[in-house]
Amino acid sequence: MTIEEIVHGESKNVEFKVSLPKDSSKYTKTIIAFANTQGGRLVIGVEDKTRSIPGVDDDSVFQIMDSIANAVADSCTPQIVPNIELQTIDEKTIIVITVTPGPNRPYYLKSKGKQDGTYIRIAGTSRPADPEKIKELEMEGAHISWDELTCIGYEATEAEIAKLCTDIMQYRKTVGLSERKVTDIQLMNWKLLKKTDTLLLASNAYVLLVSDYFPFSKTQCAVFKGTERTVFLDKREFTGPVYEQIEDATAFVLRNIRLGATIEGLVRKETYELPIQAIREMIVNAHCHRNLTDASCVQVAVYDDRLEVTSPGGLYNGLTYEEIMSGHSKLRNKGIANIFHQMGFIEAWGTGIRRIKQAAEQYGLPAPDIQVFDDMFRVNLYRRPLSEISDDSDKTSEKHRRNIGETSEKPHGNIGETSEKLQKQSGGELNDTQRKILELLSVDAKLSAAKLAKLVGVSGRNVEVNIKKLKERGILIRCGSPKSGYWKIIDKKPLD
Numbered sequence: 004m005t006i007e008e009i010v011h012g013e014s015k016n017v018e019f020k021v022s023l024p025k026d027s028s029k030y031t032k033t034i035i036a037f038a039n040t041q042g043g044r045l046v047i048g049v050e051d052k053t054r055s056i057p058g059v060d061d062d063s064v065f066q067i068m069d070s071i072a073n074a075v076a077d078s079c080t081p082q083i084v085p086n087i088e089l090q091t092i093d094e095k096t097i098i099v100i101t102v103t104p105g106p107n108r109p110y111y112l113k114s115k116g117k118q119d120g121t122y123i124r125i126a127g128t129s130r131p132a133d134p135e136k137i138k139e140l141e142m143e144g145a146h147i148s149w150d151e152l153t154c155i156g157y158e159a160t161e162a163e164i165a166k167l168c169t170d171i172m173q174y175r176k177t178v179g180l181s182e183r184k185v186t187d188i189q190l191m192n193w194k195l196l197k198k199t200d201t202l203l204l205a206s207n208a209y210v211l212l213v214s215d216y217f218p219f220s221k222t223q224c225a226v227f228k229g230t231e232r233t234v235f236l237d238k239r240e241f242t243g244p245v246y247e248q249i250e251d252a253t254a255f256v257l258r259n260i261r262l263g264a265t266i267e268g269l270v271r272k273e274t275y276e277l278p279i280q281a282i283r284e285m286i287v288n289a290h291c292h293r294n295l296t297d298a299s300c301v302q303v304a305v306y307d308d309r310l311e312v313t314s315p316g317g318l319y320n321g322l323t324y325e326e327i328m329s330g331h332s333k334l335r336n337k338g339i340a341n342i343f344h345q346m347g348f349i350e351a352w353g354t355g356i357r358r359i360k361q362a363a364e365q366y367g368l369p370a371p372d373i374q375v376f377d378d379m380f381r382v383n384l385y386r387r388p389l390s391e392i393s394d395d396s397d398k399t400s401e402k403h404r405r406n407i408g409e410t411s412e413k414p415h416g417n418i419g420e421t422s423e424k425l426q427k428q429s430g431g432e433l434n435d436t437q438r439k440i441l442e443l444l445s446v447d448a449k450l451s452a453a454k455l456a457k458l459v460g461v462s463g464r465n466v467e468v469n470i471k472k473l474k475e476r477g478i479l480i481r482c483g484s485p486k487s488g489y490w491k492i493i494d495k496k497p498l499d
Contacts, residue, residue: 004044004046004090004092004097004099005092006092006093009046009049009054009056009092010054012051012054013051013127014127015040015041015043015124015125015126015127015377016037016041016042016043016044016124017043017044017046018033018043018044018045018046018051018127018129019046019049019050019051019054020045020046020047020048020049020051021048021049021050021051021057022047022048022059023047023059023067023070023071023098027070027074027078028078028112028114030045030071030074031074031075031078031079031112032112032120032122032129033045033122033129034075034079034083034085034100034102035079035083035110035111035112035120035121035122035129036122036123036124036129036130037102037104037124038079038083038102038103038104038105038108038110039105039108039109039110039121039122039123039124039132039140040104040123040124040321041104041124041318041321041322041323042101042102042103042104042321042323043101043102043124044099044100044101044102045099045100045102046097046098046099046100047059047067047071047097047098047099047100048095048096048097048098049097056092056093056095056097057095058092058095058096058097059096059097059098061096064089064096064098067098068087068089068098071085071087071098071100072087077113078112078113078114079110079111079112079113080110080111080113081105081107081110082107083102083105083110085100085101085102086100086101086102087099087100087101088101103321104320104321105321106144107144108140108141108143108144108320109121109132109137109140109141109144117137118134118137119131121136121137121140123136123140123377124377125377126377135296135297138296139294139296143319143320148334148335148336148337148338149207149295149296149336150206150207150208150211150295150336150337150338150339151194151206151207151208151337151338152206152207153197153204153205153206153207154204154205154206154207154209154210154216157205157210157216158205159196159203159204159205159209159213163213163214164187164190164196164213166213167190167209167212167213167244168185168186168187168189168190169185170244170246170346170457171185171342171345171346172184172185173453173457174246174346174347174348174457175345175346175347176453177347177451177453177454177457178346178347179347180347187203190209193338193341193342193345194206194208194337194338195208195209195212195338195342196209206338207295207338208336208338208339208342209338211244211245211295211339212244212245212246212339212342213244214243214244215242215243218298219295219297219298219299219300219315220242220245220248220300221240221241221242221248221300221301222240222241222248222249222251222252222286222290222300222301222302222303223238223239223240223300223301223302223303224238224239224240224241224251224252224255224256224302224303224304224305225237225238225239225302225303225304225305226238226259226304226305227304227305227306227307228307229306229307230306230307230308230309231306232304236259237259239251239255241255245290245339246342246343246346246348248290248301249283249286249287249290249348250457250458252286252301252303253279253282253283253286254443254446254447254458255303256277256282256286256303256305256310257275257279257282257446257447258446259305260275260276260277260305260310260386261275261276262274262275262276263275263276273448273489276386276387277310277366277368277384277386278362278363278365278366278368280358280362281358281359281362281363281366281371281384282310282384284355284358284359284362285310285312285359285382285384286301286303286312287343287348287349287355288312288314288355288356288359288382289301289303289312289313289314289380289382290314290339291336291339291340291343291348291349291355292314292316292319292335292336292380293314293315293316293335293336294315294316294317294319294335294378295335295336297315297316297378299315299379300315301313301314301315306386307386308385308386308388309383309384309385309386310383310384310386311381311382311383311384312381312382312384313379313380313381314379314380314381315378315379316335316378316379316380317375317376317377317378317379317380318375318380319333319334319335320333320335321333324373324375327356327373328356328373330354330356330357332352334352356373356382359371359382359384363384363385367387368384368385368386368387369385371383371384371385372385434469436459436461436465436466436469437469437472437473439458439459440455440459440466440469440470440473441473441478441479441492443455443458443459444479444490444492445492448489448490448491448492449488449489449490450490452466452467452470455470477493478492478493479491479492479493480493
Protein backbone atom coordinates (compact mmCIF):
# COMPACT_ATOMS: atom_id res chain seq x y z
CA MET A 4 0.00 0.00 0.00
CA THR A 5 1.44 3.36 -1.06
CA ILE A 6 0.50 6.94 -0.21
CA GLU A 7 -0.75 7.37 -3.79
CA GLU A 8 -3.12 4.41 -3.39
CA ILE A 9 -4.42 5.84 -0.12
CA VAL A 10 -5.01 9.25 -1.71
CA HIS A 11 -6.91 7.51 -4.51
CA GLY A 12 -9.43 6.30 -1.90
CA GLU A 13 -11.60 3.24 -1.47
CA SER A 14 -12.58 1.10 -4.42
CA LYS A 15 -13.98 -2.28 -5.31
CA ASN A 16 -10.71 -3.83 -4.13
CA VAL A 17 -9.70 -1.48 -1.29
CA GLU A 18 -11.44 -0.60 1.99
CA PHE A 19 -10.19 1.58 4.86
CA LYS A 20 -10.90 1.37 8.61
CA VAL A 21 -9.60 4.04 10.94
CA SER A 22 -9.46 1.43 13.71
CA LEU A 23 -10.38 -2.22 14.18
CA PRO A 24 -14.16 -2.47 14.92
CA LYS A 25 -15.07 -4.24 18.16
CA ASP A 26 -17.76 -6.15 16.22
CA SER A 27 -15.65 -8.45 14.06
CA SER A 28 -18.47 -9.01 11.57
CA LYS A 29 -18.01 -5.42 10.36
CA TYR A 30 -14.69 -6.37 8.80
CA THR A 31 -14.95 -10.13 8.33
CA LYS A 32 -17.84 -9.62 5.89
CA THR A 33 -15.47 -7.43 3.81
CA ILE A 34 -12.84 -10.17 3.85
CA ILE A 35 -15.52 -12.67 2.76
CA ALA A 36 -16.65 -10.32 -0.03
CA PHE A 37 -13.08 -10.02 -1.31
CA ALA A 38 -12.67 -13.81 -1.30
CA ASN A 39 -15.94 -14.23 -3.24
CA THR A 40 -15.00 -11.73 -5.96
CA GLN A 41 -11.65 -10.40 -7.25
CA GLY A 42 -9.82 -10.18 -3.94
CA GLY A 43 -8.75 -6.96 -2.23
CA ARG A 44 -7.08 -5.22 0.68
CA LEU A 45 -8.54 -4.10 4.00
CA VAL A 46 -6.39 -1.36 5.55
CA ILE A 47 -6.57 -0.60 9.30
CA GLY A 48 -5.31 2.84 10.37
CA VAL A 49 -6.65 5.01 7.52
CA GLU A 50 -9.72 7.26 7.72
CA ASP A 51 -11.90 6.52 4.67
CA LYS A 52 -13.44 9.97 4.15
CA THR A 53 -10.43 12.25 4.69
CA ARG A 54 -7.78 9.63 3.77
CA SER A 55 -5.79 10.83 6.75
CA ILE A 56 -3.46 8.29 8.36
CA PRO A 57 -3.75 8.22 12.15
CA GLY A 58 -2.25 4.72 12.09
CA VAL A 59 -2.55 2.10 14.83
CA ASP A 60 -0.99 2.07 18.28
CA ASP A 61 2.48 0.49 18.05
CA ASP A 62 2.07 -1.01 21.51
CA SER A 63 -1.03 -3.01 20.51
CA VAL A 64 -0.36 -3.66 16.82
CA PHE A 65 0.50 -7.34 17.24
CA GLN A 66 -2.52 -7.89 19.47
CA ILE A 67 -4.70 -6.37 16.74
CA MET A 68 -3.16 -8.64 14.10
CA ASP A 69 -3.84 -11.70 16.28
CA SER A 70 -7.45 -10.58 16.80
CA ILE A 71 -7.96 -10.29 13.04
CA ALA A 72 -6.48 -13.73 12.37
CA ASN A 73 -8.60 -15.33 15.10
CA ALA A 74 -11.81 -13.61 13.97
CA VAL A 75 -11.34 -14.73 10.37
CA ALA A 76 -10.58 -18.30 11.43
CA ASP A 77 -13.55 -18.47 13.82
CA SER A 78 -16.15 -16.58 11.76
CA CYS A 79 -15.57 -17.45 8.11
CA THR A 80 -16.24 -20.69 6.27
CA PRO A 81 -14.75 -22.26 4.21
CA GLN A 82 -11.41 -21.29 5.67
CA ILE A 83 -9.88 -18.03 4.48
CA VAL A 84 -6.17 -17.40 5.07
CA PRO A 85 -5.46 -13.70 4.44
CA ASN A 86 -2.02 -12.16 4.44
CA ILE A 87 -1.78 -9.77 7.42
CA GLU A 88 1.22 -7.45 7.46
CA LEU A 89 2.50 -4.15 8.86
CA GLN A 90 3.47 -1.15 6.77
CA THR A 91 4.79 2.29 7.63
CA ILE A 92 3.28 5.27 5.78
CA ASP A 93 4.33 8.82 6.74
CA GLU A 94 5.96 7.37 9.88
CA LYS A 95 2.62 5.83 10.91
CA THR A 96 1.98 2.10 11.26
CA ILE A 97 -0.92 0.60 9.36
CA ILE A 98 -2.15 -2.99 9.04
CA VAL A 99 -2.85 -4.30 5.54
CA ILE A 100 -4.99 -7.44 5.18
CA THR A 101 -4.66 -8.86 1.66
CA VAL A 102 -7.26 -11.36 0.48
CA THR A 103 -6.86 -13.32 -2.76
CA PRO A 104 -9.83 -14.62 -4.78
CA GLY A 105 -10.90 -17.85 -3.09
CA PRO A 106 -11.23 -21.19 -4.92
CA ASN A 107 -13.77 -22.77 -2.52
CA ARG A 108 -16.71 -20.45 -3.02
CA PRO A 109 -19.06 -19.35 -1.62
CA TYR A 110 -17.46 -17.99 1.57
CA TYR A 111 -19.85 -16.84 4.29
CA LEU A 112 -20.23 -15.97 7.98
CA LYS A 113 -20.85 -19.09 10.05
CA SER A 114 -23.19 -17.24 12.38
CA LYS A 115 -25.55 -16.23 9.53
CA GLY A 116 -25.30 -19.28 7.30
CA LYS A 117 -24.78 -19.45 3.55
CA GLN A 118 -28.03 -17.81 2.45
CA ASP A 119 -27.72 -14.71 4.67
CA GLY A 120 -23.98 -14.59 5.36
CA THR A 121 -22.54 -14.63 1.82
CA TYR A 122 -21.14 -11.25 0.75
CA ILE A 123 -19.76 -9.84 -2.49
CA ARG A 124 -18.20 -6.51 -3.50
CA ILE A 125 -20.42 -4.13 -5.43
CA ALA A 126 -19.25 -0.61 -6.29
CA GLY A 127 -16.82 -0.40 -3.38
CA THR A 128 -19.12 -1.82 -0.71
CA SER A 129 -19.70 -5.29 0.74
CA ARG A 130 -23.27 -6.45 0.19
CA PRO A 131 -25.22 -9.68 0.74
CA ALA A 132 -25.30 -11.90 -2.34
CA ASP A 133 -28.71 -12.73 -3.80
CA PRO A 134 -29.77 -16.38 -4.36
CA GLU A 135 -28.76 -16.30 -8.05
CA LYS A 136 -25.28 -15.05 -7.20
CA ILE A 137 -24.89 -17.67 -4.46
CA LYS A 138 -25.83 -20.36 -6.98
CA GLU A 139 -23.15 -19.11 -9.37
CA LEU A 140 -20.58 -18.99 -6.56
CA GLU A 141 -21.46 -22.59 -5.66
CA MET A 142 -20.82 -23.70 -9.23
CA GLU A 143 -17.54 -21.79 -9.31
CA GLY A 144 -16.46 -23.48 -6.08
CA ALA A 145 -17.40 -26.91 -7.43
CA HIS A 146 -15.76 -26.13 -10.80
CA ILE A 147 -19.09 -26.77 -12.51
CA SER A 148 -20.12 -24.95 -15.65
CA TRP A 149 -23.87 -24.22 -15.86
CA ASP A 150 -23.98 -25.00 -19.55
CA GLU A 151 -22.67 -28.53 -18.87
CA LEU A 152 -25.59 -29.33 -16.54
CA THR A 153 -28.46 -31.48 -17.85
CA CYS A 154 -31.49 -29.55 -19.10
CA ILE A 155 -34.23 -31.44 -17.31
CA GLY A 156 -37.24 -32.17 -19.51
CA TYR A 157 -35.67 -31.25 -22.85
CA GLU A 158 -35.81 -33.98 -25.49
CA ALA A 159 -33.00 -34.06 -28.04
CA THR A 160 -34.37 -34.94 -31.48
CA GLU A 161 -32.60 -36.62 -34.38
CA ALA A 162 -33.27 -33.62 -36.62
CA GLU A 163 -31.66 -31.19 -34.14
CA ILE A 164 -28.65 -33.44 -33.66
CA ALA A 165 -28.17 -33.86 -37.41
CA LYS A 166 -28.38 -30.11 -38.07
CA LEU A 167 -25.90 -29.25 -35.30
CA CYS A 168 -23.42 -31.88 -36.52
CA THR A 169 -23.74 -30.65 -40.11
CA ASP A 170 -23.32 -27.01 -39.10
CA ILE A 171 -20.21 -27.74 -37.03
CA MET A 172 -18.62 -29.58 -39.96
CA GLN A 173 -19.59 -26.80 -42.39
CA TYR A 174 -18.14 -24.08 -40.15
CA ARG A 175 -14.90 -26.04 -39.83
CA LYS A 176 -14.70 -26.31 -43.61
CA THR A 177 -15.48 -22.62 -44.11
CA VAL A 178 -12.69 -21.41 -41.81
CA GLY A 179 -10.19 -23.94 -43.11
CA LEU A 180 -9.98 -26.30 -40.12
CA SER A 181 -9.20 -29.97 -40.63
CA GLU A 182 -12.17 -32.04 -41.71
CA ARG A 183 -13.68 -34.32 -39.09
CA LYS A 184 -16.82 -36.39 -38.91
CA VAL A 185 -19.20 -35.04 -36.27
CA THR A 186 -21.93 -37.36 -35.02
CA ASP A 187 -24.01 -37.80 -31.89
CA ILE A 188 -21.08 -39.81 -30.48
CA GLN A 189 -18.83 -36.79 -30.83
CA LEU A 190 -21.46 -34.59 -29.16
CA MET A 191 -21.41 -37.00 -26.22
CA ASN A 192 -17.62 -36.80 -26.05
CA TRP A 193 -17.97 -33.02 -25.92
CA LYS A 194 -20.49 -33.39 -23.04
CA LEU A 195 -23.31 -31.84 -25.04
CA LEU A 196 -25.30 -35.05 -24.80
CA LYS A 197 -25.39 -37.89 -22.28
CA LYS A 198 -26.82 -41.32 -22.99
CA THR A 199 -28.52 -43.42 -20.33
CA ASP A 200 -30.03 -46.86 -20.73
CA THR A 201 -33.24 -45.50 -22.22
CA LEU A 202 -32.79 -41.76 -22.72
CA LEU A 203 -30.56 -39.25 -24.49
CA LEU A 204 -30.12 -36.31 -22.11
CA ALA A 205 -29.30 -32.82 -23.37
CA SER A 206 -26.99 -30.39 -21.62
CA ASN A 207 -27.87 -26.72 -21.31
CA ALA A 208 -25.12 -25.98 -23.85
CA TYR A 209 -26.74 -28.32 -26.37
CA VAL A 210 -30.10 -26.60 -25.90
CA LEU A 211 -28.47 -23.19 -26.43
CA LEU A 212 -26.91 -24.47 -29.65
CA VAL A 213 -30.07 -25.87 -31.22
CA SER A 214 -33.09 -23.89 -30.01
CA ASP A 215 -34.65 -20.79 -28.44
CA TYR A 216 -35.78 -22.80 -25.39
CA PHE A 217 -34.26 -20.40 -22.82
CA PRO A 218 -35.95 -16.96 -22.81
CA PHE A 219 -32.68 -15.18 -21.90
CA SER A 220 -30.81 -16.66 -24.87
CA LYS A 221 -31.21 -13.84 -27.36
CA THR A 222 -29.29 -10.96 -28.85
CA GLN A 223 -30.90 -7.52 -28.81
CA CYS A 224 -29.56 -5.21 -31.52
CA ALA A 225 -30.30 -1.52 -31.96
CA VAL A 226 -29.20 1.58 -33.83
CA PHE A 227 -29.44 4.84 -31.92
CA LYS A 228 -29.40 8.39 -33.17
CA GLY A 229 -26.49 10.30 -31.66
CA THR A 230 -24.35 8.93 -28.83
CA GLU A 231 -26.97 8.13 -26.18
CA ARG A 232 -29.73 5.53 -25.76
CA THR A 233 -32.56 7.90 -26.50
CA VAL A 234 -33.87 7.72 -30.08
CA PHE A 235 -34.10 4.35 -31.86
CA LEU A 236 -33.43 4.27 -35.59
CA ASP A 237 -33.72 0.50 -35.86
CA LYS A 238 -33.90 -2.49 -33.56
CA ARG A 239 -33.97 -6.26 -33.92
CA GLU A 240 -34.06 -9.23 -31.56
CA PHE A 241 -32.43 -12.47 -32.65
CA THR A 242 -33.16 -15.85 -31.06
CA GLY A 243 -32.41 -19.48 -31.86
CA PRO A 244 -29.03 -21.27 -31.82
CA VAL A 245 -26.38 -18.97 -30.36
CA TYR A 246 -24.05 -19.29 -33.34
CA GLU A 247 -26.85 -18.17 -35.64
CA GLN A 248 -27.50 -15.22 -33.32
CA ILE A 249 -23.84 -14.26 -33.74
CA GLU A 250 -24.18 -14.34 -37.54
CA ASP A 251 -27.42 -12.35 -37.45
CA ALA A 252 -26.03 -9.74 -35.06
CA THR A 253 -22.85 -9.33 -37.11
CA ALA A 254 -24.91 -8.84 -40.28
CA PHE A 255 -27.08 -6.29 -38.44
CA VAL A 256 -24.03 -4.23 -37.52
CA LEU A 257 -22.66 -4.37 -41.07
CA ARG A 258 -26.00 -3.14 -42.41
CA ASN A 259 -25.80 -0.14 -40.13
CA ILE A 260 -22.23 1.10 -40.55
CA ARG A 261 -20.64 2.86 -43.49
CA LEU A 262 -19.22 0.99 -46.46
CA GLY A 263 -16.53 2.93 -48.29
CA ALA A 264 -14.73 2.36 -51.58
CA THR A 265 -11.15 2.91 -52.66
CA ILE A 266 -9.41 2.34 -55.98
CA GLU A 267 -6.30 0.15 -55.90
CA GLY A 268 -4.92 0.10 -59.42
CA LEU A 269 -7.87 -0.86 -61.58
CA VAL A 270 -9.71 -2.60 -58.76
CA ARG A 271 -12.50 -0.99 -56.74
CA LYS A 272 -12.21 -2.26 -53.16
CA GLU A 273 -15.08 -1.89 -50.70
CA THR A 274 -14.26 -1.75 -47.00
CA TYR A 275 -16.44 -1.37 -43.92
CA GLU A 276 -15.52 1.45 -41.57
CA LEU A 277 -15.05 -1.03 -38.70
CA PRO A 278 -13.04 -4.27 -38.99
CA ILE A 279 -15.38 -7.24 -39.45
CA GLN A 280 -13.04 -9.41 -37.40
CA ALA A 281 -13.37 -7.10 -34.39
CA ILE A 282 -17.17 -6.86 -34.72
CA ARG A 283 -17.51 -10.62 -34.82
CA GLU A 284 -15.02 -11.13 -31.99
CA MET A 285 -16.92 -8.74 -29.72
CA ILE A 286 -20.20 -10.59 -30.26
CA VAL A 287 -18.61 -14.04 -29.94
CA ASN A 288 -16.92 -13.04 -26.66
CA ALA A 289 -20.19 -11.67 -25.30
CA HIS A 290 -21.96 -15.00 -25.83
CA CYS A 291 -19.03 -17.17 -24.82
CA HIS A 292 -18.35 -15.49 -21.47
CA ARG A 293 -21.82 -14.27 -20.45
CA ASN A 294 -23.40 -15.29 -17.16
CA LEU A 295 -26.06 -17.80 -18.16
CA THR A 296 -27.72 -17.64 -14.74
CA ASP A 297 -28.53 -13.97 -15.40
CA ALA A 298 -31.92 -13.33 -17.02
CA SER A 299 -30.50 -10.47 -19.11
CA CYS A 300 -29.39 -10.92 -22.72
CA VAL A 301 -26.49 -9.86 -24.92
CA GLN A 302 -26.95 -6.36 -26.34
CA VAL A 303 -25.38 -4.90 -29.48
CA ALA A 304 -25.80 -1.16 -29.99
CA VAL A 305 -24.65 1.05 -32.87
CA TYR A 306 -24.21 4.76 -32.08
CA ASP A 307 -22.91 7.60 -34.22
CA ASP A 308 -19.52 7.33 -32.53
CA ARG A 309 -19.16 3.67 -31.53
CA LEU A 310 -20.25 0.06 -31.56
CA GLU A 311 -21.13 -1.14 -28.06
CA VAL A 312 -21.48 -4.83 -27.11
CA THR A 313 -22.64 -5.68 -23.58
CA SER A 314 -22.51 -9.11 -21.97
CA PRO A 315 -24.49 -10.05 -18.81
CA GLY A 316 -22.26 -10.87 -15.84
CA GLY A 317 -19.05 -9.37 -14.52
CA LEU A 318 -15.66 -11.05 -14.53
CA TYR A 319 -15.68 -14.73 -13.67
CA ASN A 320 -14.17 -16.56 -10.70
CA GLY A 321 -11.79 -13.89 -9.44
CA LEU A 322 -10.49 -12.84 -12.85
CA THR A 323 -9.26 -9.24 -12.77
CA TYR A 324 -9.31 -6.48 -15.38
CA GLU A 325 -5.52 -6.52 -15.56
CA GLU A 326 -5.54 -10.27 -16.22
CA ILE A 327 -7.99 -10.13 -19.11
CA MET A 328 -6.02 -7.30 -20.69
CA SER A 329 -2.86 -9.41 -20.53
CA GLY A 330 -4.52 -12.43 -22.14
CA HIS A 331 -5.64 -14.52 -19.17
CA SER A 332 -8.93 -16.38 -19.47
CA LYS A 333 -11.22 -18.42 -17.23
CA LEU A 334 -14.03 -20.29 -18.91
CA ARG A 335 -17.44 -19.57 -17.47
CA ASN A 336 -19.24 -21.65 -20.12
CA LYS A 337 -17.06 -24.64 -20.94
CA GLY A 338 -19.52 -26.39 -23.25
CA ILE A 339 -20.23 -23.35 -25.42
CA ALA A 340 -16.55 -22.34 -25.47
CA ASN A 341 -15.49 -25.79 -26.66
CA ILE A 342 -18.00 -25.86 -29.51
CA PHE A 343 -17.10 -22.31 -30.55
CA HIS A 344 -13.49 -23.47 -30.66
CA GLN A 345 -14.43 -26.52 -32.75
CA MET A 346 -16.36 -24.27 -35.16
CA GLY A 347 -13.50 -21.81 -35.53
CA PHE A 348 -15.22 -18.95 -33.69
CA ILE A 349 -12.40 -19.00 -31.12
CA GLU A 350 -8.86 -19.34 -32.43
CA ALA A 351 -6.99 -19.46 -29.11
CA TRP A 352 -8.01 -19.05 -25.47
CA GLY A 353 -7.66 -15.61 -23.93
CA THR A 354 -6.85 -13.76 -27.18
CA GLY A 355 -10.24 -12.20 -27.96
CA ILE A 356 -9.65 -8.77 -26.40
CA ARG A 357 -6.15 -8.65 -27.85
CA ARG A 358 -7.44 -9.36 -31.37
CA ILE A 359 -10.10 -6.66 -31.06
CA LYS A 360 -7.42 -4.15 -30.05
CA GLN A 361 -5.08 -5.24 -32.84
CA ALA A 362 -7.82 -5.01 -35.47
CA ALA A 363 -8.73 -1.49 -34.32
CA GLU A 364 -5.07 -0.44 -34.42
CA GLN A 365 -4.61 -1.81 -37.94
CA TYR A 366 -7.70 0.17 -39.04
CA GLY A 367 -6.29 3.34 -37.49
CA LEU A 368 -9.16 3.52 -34.99
CA PRO A 369 -9.00 4.73 -31.38
CA ALA A 370 -8.20 2.06 -28.81
CA PRO A 371 -11.32 0.09 -27.81
CA ASP A 372 -12.73 0.83 -24.37
CA ILE A 373 -13.11 -2.18 -22.07
CA GLN A 374 -15.56 -1.59 -19.22
CA VAL A 375 -16.03 -3.98 -16.30
CA PHE A 376 -19.09 -3.63 -14.05
CA ASP A 377 -20.34 -5.79 -11.22
CA ASP A 378 -23.04 -7.37 -13.36
CA MET A 379 -21.91 -6.78 -16.94
CA PHE A 380 -18.94 -6.59 -19.29
CA ARG A 381 -18.84 -4.07 -22.14
CA VAL A 382 -16.59 -3.39 -25.13
CA ASN A 383 -16.77 -0.15 -27.10
CA LEU A 384 -15.25 -0.01 -30.60
CA TYR A 385 -15.09 3.59 -31.77
CA ARG A 386 -16.09 4.82 -35.20
CA ARG A 387 -14.19 7.57 -36.95
CA PRO A 388 -16.10 10.75 -37.82
CA LEU A 389 -17.45 10.80 -41.37
CA SER A 390 -15.30 13.87 -42.11
CA GLU A 391 -12.15 11.87 -41.38
CA ILE A 392 -13.26 9.03 -43.61
CA SER A 393 -13.96 11.49 -46.42
CA ASP A 394 -10.51 13.07 -45.98
CA ASP A 395 -8.84 9.66 -46.17
CA SER A 396 -10.61 8.88 -49.42
CA ASP A 397 -9.19 11.84 -51.39
CA LYS A 398 -7.39 9.37 -53.64
CA THR A 399 -10.69 7.92 -54.79
CA SER A 400 -13.04 9.47 -57.29
CA GLU A 401 -15.60 12.03 -56.18
CA LYS A 402 -18.28 9.54 -57.12
CA HIS A 403 -16.92 6.89 -54.79
CA ARG A 404 -16.48 9.41 -52.01
CA ARG A 405 -20.13 10.38 -52.26
CA ASN A 406 -21.10 6.75 -51.94
CA ILE A 407 -19.43 6.25 -48.54
CA GLY A 408 -22.20 5.32 -46.18
CA GLU A 409 -24.84 6.23 -48.76
CA THR A 410 -27.00 3.24 -47.98
CA SER A 411 -25.98 2.28 -44.47
CA GLU A 412 -26.47 5.76 -43.04
CA LYS A 413 -30.23 5.43 -43.62
CA PRO A 414 -32.37 3.84 -40.93
CA HIS A 415 -32.84 0.20 -41.88
CA GLY A 416 -36.46 -0.11 -40.96
CA ASN A 417 -37.11 -2.16 -44.12
CA ILE A 418 -34.53 -4.89 -44.40
CA GLY A 419 -35.91 -6.18 -47.70
CA GLU A 420 -35.81 -2.76 -49.37
CA THR A 421 -33.11 -3.67 -51.89
CA SER A 422 -34.64 -6.96 -53.02
CA GLU A 423 -38.14 -5.47 -53.22
CA LYS A 424 -36.96 -2.72 -55.59
CA LEU A 425 -35.03 -5.18 -57.70
CA GLN A 426 -38.09 -7.41 -57.87
CA LYS A 427 -40.10 -4.54 -59.38
CA GLN A 428 -37.31 -3.67 -61.80
CA SER A 429 -36.81 -7.24 -62.99
CA GLY A 430 -40.43 -7.60 -63.96
CA GLY A 431 -41.00 -10.81 -62.07
CA GLU A 432 -41.39 -12.36 -58.66
CA LEU A 433 -38.36 -13.16 -56.50
CA ASN A 434 -38.75 -16.12 -54.20
CA ASP A 435 -37.87 -15.95 -50.50
CA THR A 436 -34.43 -17.48 -51.01
CA GLN A 437 -33.57 -15.02 -53.79
CA ARG A 438 -34.68 -12.06 -51.68
CA LYS A 439 -32.56 -13.24 -48.74
CA ILE A 440 -29.55 -13.77 -51.00
CA LEU A 441 -29.80 -10.23 -52.34
CA GLU A 442 -30.25 -8.76 -48.86
CA LEU A 443 -27.15 -10.57 -47.60
CA LEU A 444 -25.05 -9.65 -50.63
CA SER A 445 -26.08 -6.01 -50.29
CA VAL A 446 -24.37 -6.15 -46.88
CA ASP A 447 -21.34 -8.28 -47.78
CA ALA A 448 -20.62 -8.74 -51.49
CA LYS A 449 -17.91 -11.33 -50.81
CA LEU A 450 -20.11 -13.97 -49.19
CA SER A 451 -19.50 -17.44 -50.61
CA ALA A 452 -22.29 -19.74 -51.74
CA ALA A 453 -21.59 -21.97 -48.73
CA LYS A 454 -21.84 -19.01 -46.36
CA LEU A 455 -25.04 -17.84 -48.02
CA ALA A 456 -26.53 -21.30 -47.62
CA LYS A 457 -25.76 -21.24 -43.90
CA LEU A 458 -27.21 -17.76 -43.38
CA VAL A 459 -30.32 -18.40 -45.47
CA GLY A 460 -30.87 -21.84 -43.97
CA VAL A 461 -31.01 -23.86 -47.18
CA SER A 462 -28.71 -26.30 -48.95
CA GLY A 463 -25.69 -25.18 -50.93
CA ARG A 464 -27.27 -26.61 -54.09
CA ASN A 465 -30.41 -24.52 -53.50
CA VAL A 466 -28.31 -21.33 -53.25
CA GLU A 467 -26.37 -22.18 -56.41
CA VAL A 468 -29.60 -22.72 -58.38
CA ASN A 469 -31.08 -19.40 -57.23
CA ILE A 470 -27.86 -17.49 -57.88
CA LYS A 471 -27.90 -18.89 -61.43
CA LYS A 472 -31.48 -17.63 -61.90
CA LEU A 473 -30.55 -14.18 -60.59
CA LYS A 474 -27.62 -14.07 -63.02
CA GLU A 475 -29.84 -15.14 -65.93
CA ARG A 476 -32.28 -12.32 -65.12
CA GLY A 477 -29.45 -9.80 -65.12
CA ILE A 478 -29.82 -8.96 -61.43
CA LEU A 479 -26.55 -10.46 -60.20
CA ILE A 480 -23.09 -10.76 -61.75
CA ARG A 481 -19.79 -12.13 -60.48
CA CYS A 482 -16.78 -9.81 -60.56
CA GLY A 483 -13.23 -11.12 -60.30
CA SER A 484 -12.02 -14.64 -59.68
CA PRO A 485 -14.17 -17.35 -58.05
CA LYS A 486 -11.92 -17.32 -54.97
CA SER A 487 -11.22 -13.62 -54.38
CA GLY A 488 -13.93 -11.88 -56.38
CA TYR A 489 -17.26 -10.39 -55.27
CA TRP A 490 -20.91 -10.24 -56.26
CA LYS A 491 -22.44 -7.14 -57.80
CA ILE A 492 -26.16 -6.39 -57.71
CA ILE A 493 -27.24 -4.69 -60.93
CA ASP A 494 -29.73 -1.85 -60.70
CA LYS A 495 -31.62 -1.59 -63.97
CA LYS A 496 -32.63 1.91 -63.01
CA PRO A 497 -31.59 4.10 -60.10
CA LEU A 498 -32.99 3.15 -56.74
CA ASP A 499 -34.96 5.78 -54.83
